Amino acid sequence: MSQQVSPPQQTNHLPPLVKKERESWQVASNLFISFKYAWTGISYSFQTQRNFRIHVGVGVLAIALSVFLHLQPIEIAVIGITSGLVLALELLNTAIESLVDLTVKQTYHDLAKIAKDCAAAAVLVSALVAVLVACILLLPPLVVLIMSNF
Numbered sequence: 093m094s095q096q097v098s099p100p101q102q103t104n105h106l107p108p109l110v111k112k113e114r115e116s117w118q119v120a121s122n123l124f125i126s127f128k129y130a131w132t133g134i135s136y137s138f139q140t141q142r143n144f145r146i147h148v149g150v151g152v153l154a155i156a157l158s159v160f161l162h163l164q165p166i167e168i169a170v171i172g173i174t175s176g177l178v179l180a181l182e183l184l185n186t187a188i189e190s191l192v193d194l195t196v197k198q199t200y201h202d203l204a205k206i207a208k209d210c211a212a213a214a215v216l217v218s219a220l221v222a223v224l225v226a227c228i229l230l231l232p233p234l235v236v237l238i239m240s241n242f
């Protein structure tokens with residue numbers, strides 16, 4: 093006895109309603125608009141996330157100090173990369189927090205907690221590595237500079 097199998101639903105075409113909503117968004121039509129959206133994300137995080145402001149401040153300070161102490165270009169690059177990684181993960185953390193809040197609203201959910209805690213942990217790990225790298229590269233010349241002035 094043969095069974096009738098219903099054809100699979102087409103998922104590659106959005107229904108008209110969704111398509112209409114999609115059209116109402118401003119889809120980036122060129123590179124400049126894409127940068128504008130990315131800048132909006134940075135600006136939003138800077139205005140709303142205290143930790144992001146702290147990380148920007150510390151990162152700028154670390155790079156300025158490494159230039160002031162005449163570190164090797166490769167050392168300045170390493171400090172720049174580690175600082176940039178912290179900022180990038182902080183932005184992703186903000187994105188994940190927003191998505192979780194959008195999904196579960198104000199309700200408590202164990203998976204929401206795991207998502208937010210893991211995102212925050214990623215920032216923490218990168219920040220600890222950045223501090224370690226900064227200590228290794230900045231402390232020796234800083235100590236030499238301080239000792240030479242006494």
Ligand SMILES: Nc1ncnc2c1ncn2[C@@H]1O[C@H](COP(=O)(O)OP(=O)(O)OP(=O)(O)O)[C@@H](O)[C@H]1O
Nearest residue numbers: 143185189196198199200201202204205208209212
């Ligand atoms: N919907 C939820 N369900 C369960 N736990 C949640 C939920 N929302 C937040 N939490 C818990 O509260 C913590 C803080 O969440 P919140 O959204 O306030 O982030 P935040 O304080 O802005 O974090 P960050 O300092 O990283 O920006 C989360 O790490 C998580 O443990």
